[in-house]
Amino acid sequence: MTLKLPIYMDYQATTPVDERVVDAMLPYLRENFGNAASRSHSFGWQAEEAVERAREEVGKLIGAAGKEIVWTSGATESDNLAIKGVAEFYKDRGNHIVTVVTEHKAVLDACKRLEKHGFVVTYLPVDGDGRVNPAAVAAALNDKTILVSVMLVNNEIGTVNPVAEIGEVVKAHGAFFHIDAVQGVGKIPFDVNASHADLVSLSAHKMYGPKGVGALYVRRKPRVRITPIIDGGGHERGMRSGTLNVPGIVGFAKAAELCRLEMAEEGRRVLGLRERLRKGIEAAVPNTTVNGSLQHRLPGNLNISFAFVEGEAMMMALKDVAVSSGSACTSASLEPSYVLRALGVGEEMAHSSIRFGLGRFTTEEEVDYVVDLVAGKVKRLRDMSPLWELVQSGVDPRSIQWSSH
């Protein structure tokens, strides 16, 4: 098989839509175009039936009932709805929220917004592996705590949090537990009951479904209430108004079904490819560091720092491979990745990080090609790097008094 360039290795950013998902969606873009809220004719009934079937299917993937699934436009909306929705509804019970410094911006910025409205937020640190310690969660809880929000899998470093243990702690305290499970669901086993989750954010496009559709799981037993953040026609039992994205929802359900059926085998295969990539790079390139726990990690994630090589220059060198970097140069803020910094990774190593995201359509040939390419390009950039020259001549760059700019 000939290799097709460019190679996509950014599966944590988004995933390609599976052909089987596209096939499932097409009828709902063509003949079955009805509005699921139309109660007076067959177009509406067909759409509603498809949406309800989809609810069951997406619920099944996470051990939930269909009635506990609220459709949204994606994970950012789900995170906002969960956090702001609980905060607003239960504000008379307390004003304290606990989350983690490595959460996605959709969670962190929703919490920051609430801080402006009188809420107090504790941002827990992570350990050097990038994981949250359940004991730290327990220690942060107080009698004003109404919500704890912790992600299942980190989007940058792929580390898996001990959500079941954290859920136990939160449940025992009587607060609500929200999990941003976007990066993990469909790739690793996840169950809302095993993790004691009250609210769970999901996104279709991270699991081979279409963009623009997501869901929020909202527990019914015992019932969790949320105040909507979008007002209107009272869709989704009043929790999220707006005409449903029927083709997107149907595609989401097909994607969920495929993940449910193929997850175990796919997980093993992707893990094998990830390890082939990691071992290949580590054998060919000295002075590399994997960021985040290898043991508790998404199969398809490798976040690795190449010392003395800057991440954006590296991405430029890998122009036929789609990857991302924690380097400041890739963001408008000029700050290196806050996630890597939270792990205690030095700024210079954060600047040198590359995230490889592997998934359903990654091949062995692609991995081998990338290993060779990376090895060659790192060598070229190190030959051009004054820091590498210092190290080769026995000078530790950290011993130099650098000027900042």
Next chain:
Amino acid sequence: MAYSDKVIDHYENPRNVGSLDPAEPDVGTALVGAPACGDVMRLQIKVRKDGVIEDAKFKTFGCGSAIASSSLATEWIKGMTIDQAMTVKNTQIVKELSLPPVKIHCSVLAEDAIKGAIADYRKKQEHVPESAAYAQGGS
């Protein structure tokens, strides 16, 4: 982020990558930037008795724009007198490479590196105590 053709050209075919012996009296060296900021440039010049820069070398840890800025800087100052090289402005580099606003600091670093290398060379010529192998520039 889209790069200009000139940035890509300098990145793919950098001019004057390498090292000069920093201990030589006719060599000026600057090491500017910081690893924590994501860019470090070392720029070196070899100056003839008549003040003309006969050779320039660089090594850069940084993004494509930082590599291109330092590559361009060495290309420009080769053949200039050190007085002429002192007048090279970062804005000229920005213009030549079509750098976007977030990359302007790369050009500033290149200007600092030129000035730093010249300062190091001049210091050596004044027979002040030998500078360290790697002199410090910076802004």
